[in-house]
Amino acid sequence: MTDLTWIHGALTAARPQAVGALLRYFRDMDRAEEAFQDACLRALKSWPDKGPPRDPTAWLILVGRNAALDGVRKQSRTTELPPDDQISDLGDAESELAERLDGSHYRDDVLRLLFICCHPELPPTQQIPLALRIVSGLTVPQIARAFLVSEAAMEQRITRAKARIAKADVPFEAPGPAERAERLAAVAAMIYLLFNEGYSAGNDPERAPLCDEAIRLARLLLRLFQTEPEIMALTALMLLQQSRLRARFDDQGEVILLDDQDRSHWDAKLIGEGLALVDKALRHNRPGPYQVQAAIAATHSRAATAAETDWTNIDHLYRALEQMQPSPVVTLNRAVAVSKLEGPAAALALIEPLEKPLSGYFHFFGARGLFLLQLGRNQEARTAFDRAISLANTAAEAAHIRRHLDRLMLEAKEKAKEKI
């Protein structure tokens, strides 16, 4: 007897490797997916009684491949499918396949599968849904809910993405080292994008699980590429951000800023794993943008209270990030560290030139409003907060800014009263 939870987990865990290998056999995404579904159905029939095979992934690949080949034969010759128990009783065939499918095969299969999902011909709006469907095995209705579109629209989006991939040039040969590194970088970016889809949605129960899925994929990638400091750091970055999930919102679902969060609500297990991975990555002395961002997140995680935050270190790290990846958003983030170290006037001066590139960015006006507020320039702060509200991405963001505005209104009223 095998526990259903275990089987469910095994099928989810095996999916990227198995679909990746089946894709290498069939060179057709729909066929690979169907073959995997078929294998899963057979696993659900056979595993609860017989127990799971020694290598569930190899079992699913072999059964999926055989079932698909039988399907083809059946279509051409209308012969009967062999009985289930024959297919499920693989014995030696399974162990032989397991030996042939060594680590490096799996590695390139999974990487190829993920890489296809972030193929440069696909817009990001199609990349993530495709990855969630193909790699993670989420259903179309689940993905549709996560992206707040109708099921029909999401179905169409995924079908289009698959059609584009079918026409595009997809490399099936094993990649060279340079190509592998390029693919890995593209896949890392896609996983972080997936994480941010979930993270920016805040506490929305349909979208928050996207963060867990991104972390699961990153751990998978890390198991396959154990010596890549940027993959360690990407995993760490997401773990450390995710560790604050319970502290990021109050009971009404409103945003609580880092400074005001109850740090006892941070998830110590995720922090432990994140910090361990940051330590591992930094030992390599091969700095990269994910490592810097993970180091920033780790600096916050290591501070027992907001007041103990090492802002000097954070300022240094953001400066390093500005060098690696110059962007107004990075400078905006550094401004927060500058406001702590040198005060709001210096921070305001730093972000002044960013107004043009960030004219549509909620966080720019939120930060500017805060700096102005700290300087006592309330009228200008109100203008900035008004802009921020009009640019808010979620109700929680808008509500957070509204609280600042309400406080400003109250202060103004009280001042007016004092004058009377």
Add this chain to the structure above:
Amino acid sequence: MLYTLLCYNKEDVVWSWTKEEDAAVMGRLSVVHEKLVRDGKLGPSLRLLPTTAATTLRGGDLVIDGPFAETKEQLLGFYVIDVENLEAALDVAKQLSAANPTSVYEIRPIALYVPESRPNAPKEMVKAY
């Protein structure tokens, strides 16, 4: 007699459980833990972080990313140490390795550590039997 029970499973499967599935398993385990505590039979217990967070030290100075992956050697013992970071943990492992050069040390962070629960647990070194 003191025993240690080592738990093995497929890591990618266990770390693919949803939060609810993981909590359900932990809930079932905690029923067993509580009984062992009541019976005065449970020493320290712990859950490890995944092997992706592990580092392995070989031959005293070769540091490898990832877990100990060979099958020729057997697990002979383990330490729980309380240090600042990976560097410090590696430093301890290097000292042990210098004293016992053929052993390999996997440095794996701990996710959850439940200390000794036996009320009359000895504070000093004890014979295991």
